[in-house]
Amino acid sequence: MPLLRRPLLALARSERVRHTLTTLPVATSMVRQYVAGETTDDAVAATRSLVDDGLAVTIDHLGEDTVEPEQAERTTRVYLDLLDALAAHGLARRAEVSLKLSAVGRTLPRDGYALALENAHRVVEAARAVGTTVTLDMEDHTGVDDTLAILRELRRDHPSTGAVLQAYLHRTEGDARDLAYEGSRVRLCKGAYDEPASVAMRDADEIDRAFVRSLRILMAGQGYPMVATHDPRLIRIASSLASRHGRHQGTYEFQMLHGIRPVEQRRLAEDGETMRVYLPYGTDWYAYLTRRLAERPANLSLFLTSLVSQ
Numbered sequence: 001m002p003l004l005r006r007p008l009l010a011l012a013r014s015e016r017v018r019h020t021l022t023t024l025p026v027a028t029s030m031v032r033q034y035v036a037g038e039t040t041d042d043a044v045a046a047t048r049s050l051v052d053d054g055l056a057v058t059i060d061h062l063g064e065d066t067v068e069p070e071q072a073e074r075t076t077r078v079y080l081d082l083l084d085a086l087a088a089h090g091l092a093r094r095a096e097v098s099l100k101l102s103a104v105g106r107t108l109p110r111d112g113y114a115l116a117l118e119n120a121h122r123v124v125e126a127a128r129a130v131g132t133t134v135t136l137d138m139e140d141h142t143g144v145d146d147t148l149a150i151l152r153e154l155r156r157d158h159p160s161t162g163a164v165l166q167a168y169l170h171r172t173e174g175d176a177r178d179l180a181y182e183g184s185r186v187r188l189c190k191g192a193y194d195e196p197a198s199v200a201m202r203d204a205d206e207i208d209r210a211f212v213r214s215l216r217i218l219m220a221g222q223g224y225p226m227v228a229t230h231d232p233r234l235i236r237i238a239s240s241l242a243s244r245h246g247r248h249q250g251t252y253e254f255q256m257l258h259g260i261r262p263v264e265q266r267r268l269a270e271d272g273e274t275m276r277v278y279l280p281y282g283t284d285w286y287a288y289l290t291r292r293l294a295e296r297p298a299n300l301s302l303f304l305t306s307l308v309s310q
């Protein structure tokens with residue numbers, strides 16, 4: 001694990017640092033690299049430009065660990081407005097949304113699970129009404145059971161609701177087997193949180209091998225694998241596993257984060273692959289950005305310089 005990864009992930013949870021940094025204007029160069037902007041209009045404009053380049057999109061309204069029901073309600077309404085806006089701009093066929101259940105109430109002490117289920121249901125219904133889908137992001141390991149339980153409930157009425165599995169968790173191969181059924185959309189990523197060794201692998205090579213094991217299960221299964229990585233070796237392995245299992249382009253997809261390896265994103269799309277860009281927007285960019293810096297501490301000095309020189 002790179003030296004700075006753990007302290008940076010700890011900072012992602014620091015309320016004091018979050019407050020100091022997020023009171024600065026969003027328009028620092030580093031934030032702009034990863035985040036589409038602050039408003040729904042910004043998200044729609046960025047989506048339009050990606051779709052015009054042949055890319056598919058999943059949009060995330062930034063924010064997590066909601067501390068009051070009113071905030072969960074506001075976030076739910078933002079998603080409903082966003083879905084309306086995507087439909088109004090003719091973008092719903094190429095753009096879906098990604099939803100963190102903690103942003104719509106999951107972590108609230110009283111009735112958090114029920115509130116998150118209800119709010120997620122509203123978002124999933126609205127997505128279906130405009131002809132698109134929702135993927136439930138996966139957060140730290142304490143939320144995995146609840147997220148998968150809510151997924152099961154949502155999939156009863158909305159089977160296209162997507163899930164995320166994190167290769168670094170010891171449990172994930174089992175979850176991949178459970179979710180590799182027909183129609184099941186599963187995003188596989190390495191995992192972005194600072195997890196204890198009791199639940200997750202911490203060695204990068206070990207995580208890569210675990211990624212490949214879960215990917216094999218998903219590619220061999222009946223579902224729709226969504227391969228979320230920027231790692232060139234894993235992208236090559238995904239392509240060869242897809243052809244080994246007789247999968248045509250369009251029966252699986254690649255996903256990358258906005259601002260990371262954009263040339264590779266366009267190359268995959270030009271090769272005929274479905275390439276979906278995860279596009280975050282909103283003012284609450286702090287936790288998201290610190291997780292990205294933890295993956296690539298070399299970006300940290302660039303970020304600090306951009307803050308000082310704005």
Ligand code: FAD
Binds near residue numbers: 277
């Ligand atoms: P890495 O080994 O981290 O990176 C491989 C290569 O990609 C690097 O060598 C570098 O060239 C490039 N790269 C990676 N990160 C950066 C960066 N920040 N800046 C510049 N270059 C970089 N995690 C979750 O825990 N839950 C989720 O729901 C979730 N959803 C995701 C959705 C998508 C579409 C993607 C792409 C990732 C998601 N992640 C999620 C994050 C994921 O778990 C990893 O933390 C992240 O993708 C980095 O891992 P990697 O596979 O790209 O491999």
